[in-house]
Each structure stands twice: as structure tokens, then as C-alpha cells.
Amino acid sequence: MSRTVLVTGVSRYLGGRMAARLAADPDIRVIGVDVVPPDVPVPGIDFVRADIRNPVIAKVMGEAAVDTVVHMGVISTPKQAGGRSTMKDINVIGTMQLLAACQRTPALRRLIVKSTSAVYGAGPKDPALFTEEMEPKHRPSSGWAKDSAEVEGYVRGFGRRRPDVAVTTLRFANIVGPRMRTALTAYFGLPVVPSVLGFDPRLQFTHEDDALGALHRAVESDADGTFNVAGPGMLLLSQAIRMVERREVVVAAPFFPIVGRALDPRGYADFSPESVRYLTYGRGLDTSAARDVLAFVPEFGTPEAFEALAASRRPGARTGGEVRVA
């Protein structure tokens, strides 16, 4: 069966690798969409330079009779977008436009959305592990987490309007790996890493290969729904800082964002209230639904995934520009 998959956000690292991974299957035609062309051309895909905030996306989808959409276009830091308001625009308005286009595409059968576990928020009233149906105890109030929660809301709305489309939302724990660059990897790259006095949060990570594996599985699977994706196991923040061989500087909670921003003058790391809450209280995910329903088992545990990041930073590690296509 020949399929046509539309992938948004292909000009960024993970989106590009996802598109290439899907294109490796000869039965799948991949259309990649982004506002800027990718730095390195993605082999085997048709790139369409389009803004998902623009209705032109509907035309592209209709003409190509797209049957699967992989939405990876939600961005996590204002830095990437050039400002918080642009970021919100791309994330929320972009998703609304994309969903509007999806609704007008009769051939569409599957929608896969890359979301984040940040939608659960973080705080002292949280259970040790979140399952998919749990409501957040501390609703995220800002930034990427809030955008993602709104995106998920619109996606649920779309699912109600088009019951014939199988909708899969994947909530990833922070994605790390040898080449993945996010606000959190920037945080662990600071010369001294600040942490909150008297707290040692539990963190979970997803290896970049596992993130792609889970998305790929969602494209191929018949199952739908919302799934947590994270490497098994837990790391404490203090352990993670030691693994990347950084010095930890302990800061009282009220001064944490100020000190953090002072240590990171270029603003690559994220010291927004949401991020600070996460770095104070941490979060855990129950991933049994992904295992049992989606039949997805990560290759890397949380410690192993983070070790991949730590190893890529040690002297002598291969820092080459090759993109390993899994």
C-alpha cells in the first residue's frame, strides 16, 4: 500500500531525520514542510517551502492526497523563533491552520503529533509517575508547555470533528542524544550548572533515536491515542550534572532564574517559570501504555540516553557532522 506522509518542521534536526527515515521506505512518499529550507537537503523527500500558518498548506495536502500527517512543528524556545510572540504564533496558530487543512483533506487517515511531557507541569502535588489520563496538578502557565497543552486541546477537538482520522499524540520526556540540541542540553552545557537549593528532581530522557522510533511506530501502527514516551529509569539532576562532568552551583530558589540567566548570557538555556518548576520538582512518566498498546519499547533507558549526550561532550568524542539515519 502506497502512502503519502506530510512531515512538518523538517528543517530542524529531528524533523529532517524523521522525514529521511520515513522516505527510506519505498512505499512511502514523504512531503516535508517548513518555512526555511533544511541546511542539509533531506534525501528522498519532496520539500515544500510553506508556512503552516498560511492556508496554502491545505492546497498542498489536497493535491498530494496526504493520508498521514506527522506534526513536529511545535518549537520549544523563543530563541528558535525569534521571540515569544512569534513562537506562540507558530505553535498555536500554525497548529490550528494545519488542523483546518487536515479537516479539508478527505484522504487523511492518521495524524501524529509530537508533544511533550511538559504538559503535565511539575510540582510537589504530582504523583511519582504520570499516566496519560491524569490531569496536571500544576497546570503549565507559560512558554512551550502551555503552547503544547493548547496544541493538544486543538488536536483533541480535531479528533472529535473527524472521527475517521486516527489521532496519536506522543508526549516525550526531554529528548537528548549526541546531536540533539535543546534548551535542556544547553543548560547542561553551561560552564557551571545551577540547581535549586534543597531539591534534587527526578528527570527522564528519551534518546533521539527512540523519539524517531516512537514516531515511526505511530505512523505504522493501527493503534491511536495519547502515549507517554521516555526511557525506562530515572536520573536525579545531581547525577546528570556529574555525568556531563560539570560543576554544580546550588542557588536558593528565589535567585535561581537570575543566576541561571547570568550564567547563560546568550539565552540558550530556558529559565522560564515552567522550566524552573521542572528543575525543582522533576517529573516521571508511566510508559506502560506505549509498551502495551503502541508496542513501542525504547532502546535506551533514561541513564543510557543521557550518557549518549554526556559521551558526545567528552574530549575525543566524535563530534562529526554526519547525521546517522537510523
Next chain:
Amino acid sequence: MPDADVIPLVPDPEESGPSGSRTAHDGPSKAARLIGNTGPQPAPSRARSISARAADRRASGPSAQDAADARPAPEPPRPGSAPAVPDPGPDGIWSDPEIAALDESFWEFVQRRMAGDYRVDDFGFDPELTDRVLLALVRPLYRSWFRVEVSGLENVPSDAGALVVANHSGVIALDSLMTQVALHDEHPAHRHLRMLGANLVFQTPFIGELARKAGHTLACHPDAERLLSAGELVGVWPEGFKGIGKPFSQRYKLQRFGRGGFVTAALRTGAPIIPTAIVGAEETYPMIGNAKSLARVLGLPYFPVTPTFPWLGPMGMLPLPSKWFIHFGEPIPTDDYDEGAADDPMVVFNLTDEVREQIQQSLYRLLVARPSVFG
């Protein structure tokens, strides 16, 4: 686990410290088995896993060659090592109570800890830190200060989940700490007690961090049921702040037992409830007053005034050396109820009352039997 670092039951200051003697044994070290066990291993071309680094560092004596061979490919399956691996279970919860007793020197232990090379479970429980540091710190209080006497340990299962429900007293929750030491040191299976705490605990700096590392988690249904179904021993103090913050005149009078959430959790998982009575904790800090307005300013549930605190400053924080008795009562089974019993408020209320009544009765029995407060 006989090969583990069993702490002697007789007080012996020389051996109870964190640097107590280790037993050498053949085969792969517990550490190697412990670490090689969590999740899949990355391919050799990728970074060496922390387990491989740990194995290298620990390699010494006759097993050095073995570990050196292991260097290029992390964790090759070694003969005889597979079946003995302590499995963290499907929920990632450690089941081996002695998991932390590793055969390495104290200095190696410190170095490995400093490198971040250890594992915590899904709740943030750090069995190694708990066994070798945290319990060792409170053990003198348990042995020499309160001289705790424990009875009814045969009522606590060795390998299954159970819910320990006890009375709460003594201004700060020393009674829960002592129960944890009792079950770890005196129970033949050296069980870790996983307590359920208020969210105030987890939002307080240091206390929240230590509580998680010592194996405790938030008192909520998902966590309680997850621990119980994984076969863990779970501890609840349903009186909560009403229990530890009650005036001295109310001593040994059980307060209201919350909403009976613990009973629901036990019914859902079929875990037995072990009513537990603790005598002695009430006299550690006789609370003769409560500075309510000060408590409100500090955001605390109460602010204790005792004969010594706050008058003597830090000296007033020293607990009185009362003699303690902990009795684990006969288990109340919960697995013979109907399917929907957990959602039947009447069943829950009745069972809550039964547990409360049993604890109150054994409190009276212990009180009558004790010779004097400071024994």
C-alpha cells in the same frame, strides 16, 4: 540475602558505621549486576555506558581480567550472572532489599557516588544512600536514645506488599523514621518501608529531597497502588498533622483517620493492612502549647511549644529519651472483598474504623505493660 552487609542487631558502634566491613564473594559483584540490569545497553560504538565505567573502576583482584575483557563491549553476559540479577520489576521498583550493600571499600563508594554512578527507582528511592548513610545516621537515636523494642514482626510479610498503618505523634515525625529503622534492621527480610507523606514534605527544601531519596512519596492513590502492587511495604500515618500536632493532654488518643484513602488503596491491590502501635513517641516533645499565629506566618500546620522549645533554643530541639515500643499487629486481609468494595464508602469506613480500633487497643495494651515513660 545472606551475602549482603547485614547490620548486627546488637548495638556495636564499630560495625554500624557506613564503612562497616564488606564480605568478599565470588562471581560478579552485586554492583555490576545491579547496574547492568536497567534497560537495554547501547551498542559498543556508542559511548560506554556508566555501568561499563563502573565495572572498570571496580575491577580488582581475580576479576580484573574479566572486567578488562568487558571494556570494548559493555556488559557481556557473564556465566551464572543472569538468573541472580535483582530485577527492578515492570514498574522499575527495586525488589531486593539489600541491593545497596556493595562489595567495595568506603572510599570507592564515595568516589562512585561523586561520579553520579548509582541508580534510583521511579520514585527517586536511592537504596544505597538509604542503607549506608541515612539509616546509619538515625540508628544511634533508635538504639541508644529511644531503645526501641519491637514486637509482632512475624505479622509483616517478607516478600509481599502490605500497608503498615500506625499512630502518629511527637511533633516531628520521628515515629515514622523509627518504624523505618525497625523494619529494616529487625525484620528478617530487612524490608524498606516506603512511606506516604503530605505534599508539604515534598515542597520543603532538603526535607522533600531526603524523603524521596529515602524511598517515600506523596500520599496519593496512584503512588500507593503502584507501590503496593509492586510488592512493597508501604507506611501511612493517617492522622497526619492532626496526630503529630496534638497537645500533650491528648496523648495516645487517636485522631480522625483522614478520609480512609489508605483503605481504598489496600482494597484495590488486595494488600493486607498491618495495624501498628507506637508507644513512646508522644513523650519525646510534650507539646504544651501551639503558637497558631506564628505557624500561620511560617506557613506551617502548627508551631509547637514544649517545656524546652523554643525556650532553650537549639537545645530545646533535643527529644526527651523516652523508651519506645513498636508493635505490628495481626494483618487485616483485604483480598476477600468483592470487586467494587473499594468504591463502596460503607466498606471503606468500616474497615477504617476496624484498623483504628485495633491500633487504639494495642496502644492501651502497650501503655499498661510499660514500666515507666523513660523505662
